Amino acid sequence: MPGIQIPSNIKNQYQNNGYVLIKQLFSMQECDKLIERSLALHARKSVPGCFHSVLESESDGDPLRTYPRMMHPHRVDDLSLHFLKHPRIVEVLRVLLGSEAIGLQTMFYWKPPGARGQDFHQDDYYLRTEPNACIAAWMALDYIDEENGGLVVLPGSNAEDILPMSPIDTSRSFTDTAVQPPDQYAEHLVEMEKGDLLFFHGRLIHGSRPNRSSTRFRKAFICHYIPADSTSYNTGYDPIVPLN
Ligand SMILES: O=C(O)CCC(=O)C(=O)O
Numbered sequence: 001m002p003g004i005q006i007p008s009n010i011k012n013q014y015q016n017n018g019y020v021l022i023k024q025l026f027s028m029q030e031c032d033k034l035i036e037r038s039l040a041l042h043a044r045k046s047v048p049g050c051f052h053s054v055l056e057s058e059s060d061g062d063p064l065r066t067y068p069r070m071m072h073p074h075r076v077d078d079l080s081l082h083f084l085k086h087p088r089i090v091e092v093l094r095v096l097l098g099s100e101a102i103g104l105q106t107m108f109y110w111k112p113p114g115a116r117g118q119d120f121h122q123d124d125y126y127l128r129t130e131p132n133a134c135i136a137a138w139m140a141l142d143y144i145d146e147e148n149g150g151l152v153v154l155p156g157s158n159a160e161d162i163l164p165m166s167p168i169d170t171s172r173s174f175t176d177t178a179v180q181p182p183d184q185y186a187e188h189l190v191e192m193e194k195g196d197l198l199f200f201h202g203r204l205i206h207g208s209r210p211n212r213s214s215t216r217f218r219k220a221f222i223c224h225y226i227p228a229d230s231t232s233y234n235t236g237y238d239p240i241v242p243l244n
Contacts, residue, residue: 004088006095014096018158018204019190025088026195031141034221037079038108041070050076064174067110067217074106074241081106084223085243089137089197093225096135096199100228103241104134111218116171117149117208119178124202125162128234129226133158133202140192141219148218149211151198154185158201172210181205 010020046052051070059065073080083089084103093101104127111117127134144150165177185205190198200206211218226233226240233240 004091006092010092011095011098014199014201017155019153019155019198019200019206020096021190021192022092022197022199024193024195025092025197026139028194031139031194034079034083035141035219037077038070038073038219038221041073041077042067042110047076063112063115067112067115069110070108072106073108074103080108080221081241083139083221084241089223090243092197092199093135093137097132097227101135101225101243102228102230103223103243104226104233104237105224107222109218109220109222111149111208111211111220113148113211113213113215113217115149115211115218116174117210118175119168119173120152120154120181120205120207121165121175121177121179122160122162122203122205123224125165125179126234127202127224127226127237128232129202129230130232132227132230134224134226134233135202136198136200137223137225138198138200139221139223140194140196140198141221142194142217144190144192144218144220146189146191146209147211148213148216149208150192150218151190151206151208152187153190153200154181154205155188157181157185157205158203160203160205162203163205173207178207179205
């Protein structure tokens with residue numbers, strides 16, 4: 001794919017809303033390669049530090065036990081590492097952060113039909129990046145809408161500090177704590193096509209609801225980065241990954 005056209009106003013959008021959607025940053029073919037590679041990884045059933053899956057017959061009806069998210073696939077798979085360090089992503093990060101970035105984490109979400117979502121949270125609750133926020137690059141690997149559990153963001157909530165997390169009902173979320181969003185923020189479901197990337201701020205309140213579709217997965221590859229001049233972050237994510 002030739003060099004990308006980065007819309008000129010993305011930095012303002014990012015600062016005001018806490019997120020920016022870049023359409024078709026990756027082609028169908030690029031997405032398909034990553035999906036194929038992730039399927040091959042999933043076929044191994046268990047990869048230490050990455051995921052452990054069980055057969056459907058042993059899953060107690062929880063599709064996330066059969067298709068758990070894969071943590072840090074870039075540590076065991078060179079194509080995932082390639083996407084974490086991809087020059088097109090790095091170019092967008094440079095514009096949004098106004099500085100260089102460092103890779104901290106990758107995740108691959110299958111979110112199969114019937115899977116629970118992930119309730120509202122801020123990524124920096126976990127990543128603890130200071131003095132400025134971390135940033136996520138969330139890559140759609142399917143057509144994503146409300147039905148299959150697309151990402152819900154609260155525009156402008158990136159202005160908040162890190163908010164407390166409280167226990168929640170886990171019948172709709174695979175995480176067991178969530179942020180109670182302040183009243184002034186409205187929810188916005190981000191509809192995405194395969195190959196679109198949503199870049200969002202580490203203090204943005206976001207989450208997703210269950211996949212209500214009976215047939216459609218909602219696959220996504222998610223990378224997290226911190227500004228290269230960060231003075232602290234959660235070192236539980238080490239080793240970090242230089243992007244050059
Ligand atoms: O993809 C999802 O459903 C949620 C992902 C998310 O919230 C995150 O990566 O921080």
